[in-house]
Every structure is written in structure tokens, then in C-alpha cells.
Amino acid sequence: MRLAERNDRPSGFSRRKTMRVNAIGHLCPVHIWFSLRTNRGGVCAPTPGDSDAIGFDAIADVQPGGHFFSASHTMARYRTAFYEPLVADWSNFGNWTQSGSKTASERATGVWRRALADFMAPASAVATAGVLDEFIARRTEEGGAAPVS
Structure with missing residues (x-):
């Protein structure tokens, strides 16, 4: 079955899965934003x-x-x-059990929820929000964009 036949949406997408993959690959823009925001790891620092x-x-x-x-x-x-991962838990089994035995999925959920809760829009986004809202309202009244088929 093709992707277009399944409601044009990739199956199995979730923020939790994105955070787990991010913890492995370290390539996701969310990781870079989170690392810079929390000063974890110097993602963009040059290598000496x-x-x-x-x-x-x-x-x-x-x-x-x-x-x-x-x-x-x-x-x-x-x-x-050494890099401290976002999701992986390096504690031994006894400490992991005492701290609630959270799975990687549960820890990843906590990471993305914290990232969303702590998000602060940049000043430039706040300044242009009114202009963007006005543009969207005007285009909606005009009938919006032509549907993509």
C-alpha cells in the first residue's frame, strides 16, 4: 500500500519516537535546539x-x-x-529500578513535553505574529490557496 493511500500521513510518527531516534543519531534540529537551550553538549562549538x-x-x-x-x-x-544523552539512562539496574524503571519511550515523552512546556517564541516571531495572522485571514477570505491534487 502506498503512503498516499494511507491518509497521506506516515504511520507510526510520534514525538516520543523522534526523541529516541534523536538520542541515537544526534541529527535532529530539536536536539540542536534543546542542546543549545539547555547548554548541553556544545553542538555548534568548533572542534579544537x-x-x-x-x-x-x-x-x-x-x-x-x-x-x-x-x-x-x-x-x-x-x-x-563526554556527551550526556537526552534519553538514554546510564544508571545501573538497581538505581534504574529505584528511580521508577522508566523505559526509553517514557523518558523520551518527558523530554519532548519539557521542550514544549519550556518553549519561548523568539522576539522576531512575536513581532510578526500580527502580520501573519492578518495575511492568513485575508487569504482565507479570498478562498485560500488552490488545493493540491
């Missing part, structure tokens, strides 16, 4: 390319067979270098 950020000294410090977790370079960046 200096020798300190790359960590050549840490590579030289760690012996073959060793690990980088105890290296001073790693410890200096540990709190800020």
Missing part, C-alpha cells in the same frame, strides 16, 4: 585542533598495554568531554 586537545602527550605517557583513564590528560577533561 591544538596539540593539547588532541593529546599527543597523553599518548606518549601511556605505556603499551596501559589505559588512558588514569592519564592526567583524560582526568582533566573527564567531566566535560
Whole structure:
């Protein structure tokens, strides 16, 4: 069955599913907006390319067979270098159970509801709302746009 035969609407769309995919792919504009709005993750920040950020000294410090977790370079960046996901829960099973055993769908629902509740329209949108309302009213009176067939 073609998409057009099913009420011209993709099946299975939901805000919750969008947030779960967003947590995996990190490509959704909602993610970028939410990250910038809550200062989570510096989505648009340039990647530093200096020798300190790359960590050549840490590579030289760690012996073959060793690990980088105890290296001073790693410890200096540990709190800020890793992405904190919007939906995924990194807690262990005991803590997850004590905190209510929320599924990814339940956490995603909370994320999009919070994003909608906290949304504040930009000043430019508020300023043009009257003009847009007037345009819509005028076009509706004129018969609106021709139907797309």
C-alpha cells in the first residue's frame, strides 16, 4: 500500500519516537535546539585542533598495554568531554529500578513535553505574529490557496 493511500500521513510518527531516534543519531534540529537551550553538549562549538586537545602527550605517557583513564590528560577533561544523552539512562539496574524503571519511550515523552512546556517564541516571531495572522485571514477570505491534487 502506498503512503498516499494511507491518509497521506506516515504511520507510526510520534514525538516520543523522534526523541529516541534523536538520542541515537544526534541529527535532529530539536536536539540542536534543546542542546543549545539547555547548554548541553556544545553542538555548534568548533572542534579544537591544538596539540593539547588532541593529546599527543597523553599518548606518549601511556605505556603499551596501559589505559588512558588514569592519564592526567583524560582526568582533566573527564567531566566535560563526554556527551550526556537526552534519553538514554546510564544508571545501573538497581538505581534504574529505584528511580521508577522508566523505559526509553517514557523518558523520551518527558523530554519532548519539557521542550514544549519550556518553549519561548523568539522576539522576531512575536513581532510578526500580527502580520501573519492578518495575511492568513485575508487569504482565507479570498478562498485560500488552490488545493493540491
